[in-house]
Amino acid sequence: MTKRLVSIGEAMIEMSGGEDRSYRLGFAGDTFNTAWYMKALLPEGWQVDYVTALGDDLYSAQMRAFMDGAGIGTSHIQTIPGRRPGLYMIHQQDGDRHFTYWRGQAAARMMAEDRSALEAALAGADMVYFSGITLAILHPRARGRLMKAIVAARDAGARVAFDPNVRPALWTSQAIMASTLTAAATIADVVLPTHSDEKPIFGDADPEATAQRYRDIGVDEVVVKNGAEPALVVGGGSSVLVPATRPERIVDATAAGDSFNAAYLSARIAGASPEDAARAAHRVAGIVIGHKGALIDPELVR
Numbered sequence: 396m397t398k399r400l401v402s403i404g405e406a407m408i409e410m411s412g413g414e415d416r417s418y419r420l421g422f423a424g425d426t427f428n429t430a431w432y433m434k435a436l437l438p439e440g441w442q443v444d445y446v447t448a449l450g451d452d453l454y455s456a457q458m459r460a461f462m463d464g465a466g467i468g469t470s471h472i473q474t475i476p477g478r479r480p481g482l483y484m485i486h487q488q489d490g491d492r493h494f495t496y497w498r499g500q501a502a503a504r505m506m507a508e509d510r511s512a513l514e515a516a517l518a519g520a521d522m523v524y525f526s527g528i529t530l531a532i533l534h535p536r537a538r539g540r541l542m543k544a545i546v547a548a549r550d551a552g553a554r555v556a557f558d559p560n561v562r563p564a565l566w567t568s569q570a571i572m573a574s575t576l577t578a579a580a581t582i583a584d585v586v587l588p589t590h591s592d593e594k595p596i597f598g599d600a601d602p603e604a605t606a607q608r609y610r611d612i613g614v615d616e617v618v619v620k621n622g623a624e625p626a627l628v629v630g631g632g633s634s635v636l637v638p639a640t641r642p643e644r645i646v647d648a649t650a651a652g653d654s655f656n657a658a659y660l661s662a663r664i665a666g667a668s669p670e671d672a673a674r675a676a677h678r679v680a681g682i683v684i685g686h687k688g689a690l691i692d693p694e695l696v697r
């Protein structure tokens with residue numbers, strides 16, 4: 396029987412490149428990026444669905460067609476009349492990628508208004524994936540609705556994976572961000588944080604402290620990413636540091652973490668140990684950062 400991964404969040408119009416003011420238009424967004432790479436990497440028999448809300452404009456239609464063309468399920472994407480997708484531009488500065496957003500009015504902000512649409516989207520999921528960005532863009536009441544629907548899916552047998560994906564610019568306060576991300580982690584089986592993002596928010600001294608904080612609230616499996624430093628994988632009675640392979644070239648680090656998560660989760664689903672899954676994840680992230688924009692040709696990561 397077909398298994399179903401449901402990824403929930405916001406996909407945007409992405410402008411990458413920018414040399415000579417020339418940009419490449421793409422479609423991306425953290426949870427969509429992970430869905431894209433999971434579509435490439437999951438074993439046979441898995442269907443990938445993306446859950447969000449789009450508008451009824453030209454770019455929403457193009458984005459939906461792009462997802463359909465990639466074989467990512469769009470049947471649970473809601474349409475909000477009069478709204479449009481958000482947009483972000485990437486620029487490189489001080490050796491890292493930076494994002495500038497236009498997303499305040501994005502349709503995706505409305506994706507958790509309709510409780511029954513949300514429940515239908517999650518029904519029968521075998522794995523649910525969401526992030527701190529998924530929550531950040533929603534009205535606080537809608538965050539509660541979404542988490543409730545995820546808990547229901549989990550009670551019905553889904554495994555839940557969560558990347559806190561800290562983006563302080565999207566939250567009204569650091570305190571609300573920290574408490575919401577922590578609450579979200581309590582409904583997840585696998586949490587995939589990035590140490591350097593979490594350190595300034597939670598005061599974690601090292602990756603071990605980041606992992607322990609999530610273990611202390613009952614998370615089964617914690618995978619702490621740390622840029623080019625080794626990833627720390629804690630769970631199932633073991634704790635392993637897995638070094639990153641040196642990438643051939645670094646062009647644009649956009650979606651490094653999202654593709655890492657996709658490769659990690661896909662490998663775990665295929666039966667790999669946490670350590671081997673983290674190795675596979677480093678490999679894929681190392682390829683993705685050699686290219687502009689979030690999404691690269693799936694053939695390059697298989």
Ligand SMILES: O=C(O)C(=O)C[C@H](O)[C@H](O)CO
Nearest residue numbers: 423424425528649650653689
């Ligand atoms: O920052 C966001 O909200 C995005 O989704 C843009 C990028 O694709 C994402 O951050 C990469 O992780």
